[in-house]
Amino acid sequence: MTTNLPGPVPSVDLDRQPSTTERNLQRRGGRLSRRRLYLRRFLRSKGAVAGLVILALLVLFALLGGLFTPYSYSDVDFAALTVPPSPDHIFGTDNAGNDTFAQAVHGLQRSLVIAVSVSLLTTIISAFVGAVAAYFGGRTERVVLGIVHFLLVVPSFLILALVSQKAGGDWRVLIVVLTVFGWMYNARVVWALATSLREREYVLAARFMGVGRIRIVLRHLIPNIGSLLVVTFTIGVVATVQGETALSFIGFGVQPPDVSLGTMLNDGADTVSSAPWLFYVPAVLVTLLTVSMALIGDGLRDALDPTSRSGGGA
Numbered sequence: 662m663t664t665n666l667p668g669p670v671p672s673v674d675l676d677r678q679p680s681t682t683e684r685n686l687q688r689r690g691g692r693l694s695r696r697r698l699y700l701r702r703f704l705r706s707k708g709a710v711a712g713l714v715i716l717a718l719l720v721l722f723a724l725l726g727g728l729f730t731p732y733s734y735s736d737v738d739f740a741a742l743t744v745p746p747s748p749d750h751i752f753g754t755d756n757a758g759n760d761t762f763a764q765a766v767h768g769l770q771r772s773l774v775i776a777v778s779v780s781l782l783t784t785i786i787s788a789f790v791g792a793v794a795a796y797f798g799g800r801t802e803r804v805v806l807g808i809v810h811f812l813l814v815v816p817s818f819l820i821l822a823l824v825s826q827k828a829g830g831d832w833r834v835l836i837v838v839l840t841v842f843g844w845m846y847n848a849r850v851v852w853a854l855a856t857s858l859r860e861r862e863y864v865l866a867a868r869f870m871g872v873g874r875i876r877i878v879l880r881h882l883i884p885n886i887g888s889l890l891v892v893t894f895t896i897g898v899v900a901t902v903q904g905e906t907a908l909s910f911i912g913f914g915v916q917p918p919d920v921s922l923g924t925m926l927n928d929g930a931d932t933v934s935s936a937p938w939l940f941y942v943p944a945v946l947v948t949l950l951t952v953s954m955a956l957i958g959d960g961l962r963d964a965l966d967p968t969s970r971s972g973g974g975a
Contacts, residue, residue: 702964709960715953719946723773726766734767734920736760743936753938755928764920765942771832771921772950775905778836780897783844788890790844791851792882796859796874806852809845817842821904822913830916835908839901847893854889855882888965895958899951906947922947 703709730751732738737758738750746753752761794805821838828834858864859882867877883890902922908914909923910930917924922943929940 699964703960706960706963708956709963712953712956712960715949716957719769719950719953720773723766723769726769727763730760730762730766732760732763734759734763735918736763743932745936746938752942753936755936755939756932761925761938761942764925765922765946768920768922768925768943769946769950771915771919772902772905772923772947775832775836775839775915775921776898776901776950779839779843779901780894782836782840783847783897784890784894786840786844787847787851787893788883788886789878791848792855792878792886793875794848795852795855796864796878796882798859802852806849809848809852812842812845813849815842821908822911825908825913830914830919832915832919832921835905835914839904843897843901843904847897850893851886851889854886858882858885888961891965892958892962895954895961899954899958902947902951902954922950 727733732750738754738760739758741750741754742758743756744750744754750760750762752765754760755764790805790809794802821842824838825835864877864881867881872880905914905921906923906926909921910927912927914923915921925943926940926947929936929938929943933940
C-alpha cells in the first residue's frame with residue numbers, strides 16, 4: 662500500500678512585516694473596491710487626466726464665461742463692426758457687431774447641450790433595444806435586427822438636413838432627429854455583447870426564480886455591460902459634436918439668431934483671411950472639446966477593461 666505524500670511546503674517568513682499596499686488592503690477589508698480600482702487606473706493615464714482637465718475648463722467657460730463680458734450673444738455694437746480683439750471685445754466682433762466672446766460662450770453651451778443630450782439618449786435606447794433583442798431571441802431578435810439594419814442603410818444625413826431645415830434650425834428638433842438616427846450602430850454592438858451574457862449563471866438563476874424578462878434585462882444584462890456604455894457615451898459626445906458642427910457649418914443645423922460652434926465656423930470661414938479670429942475661436946473650442954472627450958474615452962476604456970495593460974494594474 663502506497664501513501665501519496667504531499668509535496669514540499671513553501672517556507673513562510675513569519676517575521677516579515679506587511680507592505681504598505683497590504684496594510685491598505687487590510688484596512689479596506691482585503692481588497693480595493695471596484696470604483697476605487699477604476700479611478701486609480703483612470704488617473705494613471707496622463708492623457709485621460711489632461712482630457713478631463715480640458716473638459717472641466719470648457720464647461721466652466723460655458724457656464725461662467727458670460728460673467729466676463731457685458732454683452733449678450735445677440736447684442737449688436739454698431740460702433741464696432743469686425744473689430745479685432747480689444748479690451749472692450751476680448752475676442753473681437755463679427756461683421757454685424759456681435760461680440761465674439763459672448764457668442765463663443767453661448768455657442769459652446771448650445772453644442773454641449775446638444776452633444777450630451779443626444780449621446781445620453783442614444784446610449785439609453787441602444788442599451789435597452791440591444792439587450793432586449795439579445796435576451797428575447799427568436800422572432801423579437803429578428804425583427805429588431807431587421808429594423809436596425811434597415812435604418813443603418815438609410816441616408817440619414819440627407820434626412821437630418823431636410824428635417825432640420827424644415828424645423829427652422831430649432832436645436833430641440835435637431836436633438837430629436839440626431840437621436841432617432843444615432844442609436845442603431847451602438848444597439849448592434851450591445852446586442853452582440855449581450856448575446857454572450859444571456860446564458861451566464863446569474864441570468865439563468867434569475868430566470869429559474871421567475872424574474873420577469875424585462876427586469877432581467879434591466880437588472881442583470883445592462884449593468885454588466887456598463888463599461889461599454891460609459892465608453893459609448895463619451896465617444897457619442899465626440900460624434901455628436903462633429904455631426905452638429907458639420908450640419909450647422911453647411912447651413913442645416915442650428916440657425917440664426919441662435920448660435921452654435923458650427924454656425925460660428927460657418928460665419929468665420931468666409932472671413933478667415935480678413936478677420937481670422939471669427940474662425941479660429943470656434944475652431945479651437947471644437948478641437949479642444951473633441952480631443953478632450955476622445956482622451957477621456959480612451960482612459961475610461963483602459964480603466965474599465967480588465968485585459969488592458971495600458972491602464973496598469975491595481
